[in-house]
Amino acid sequence: MTNAELQQLVEKISTQSFHKPFLHKAYFNPRLRTTGGRYMLRSHDIDINRKYLDEHGMEELIGIIKHELCHYHLHIEGKGYKHGDQDFKRLLQKVGGPRHCASLPSEKQRKRVVLYSCSKCGWKFERKRKINTSKYVCGRCSGKLRLEKEMVFEKR
Structure with missing residues (x-):
């Protein structure tokens, strides 16, 4: 999967699950090691760890994207976007996103x-x-x- 395909997937999940457009960039970040994805507060971009796609498959990747999109949409709307906020927990449950991603088998x-x-x-x-x-x-x-x-x- 390329960065362009990832961008399309994130936009598709955003419109289907959140009924809102994703207007920023999503890309694979090879430097991520301990997390499946990351939402950047300043740029509103989403970084994804490619290893999760390679080792766990598309279902895990979609879960990570939903998790990061929860941060994205709540932050843009000015609501509680942090892990401990009730707005975040409710939206995550509504769209079926995981609270945490699975551990990587390759990372001993x-x-x-x-x-x-x-x-x-x-x-x-x-x-x-x-x-x-x-x-x-x-x-x-x-x-x-x-x-x-x-x-x-x-x-x-």
């Missing part, structure tokens, strides 16, 4: 554990992210922290 989900210890009292603790050991000290004795090891686990 990983769990990261970073293990630290105190050089003074020996206390060990875990973090999800690395911390600056020259900036932080032990919470128990104010001793110097050192990185023990960093582990990454595959979640599947």
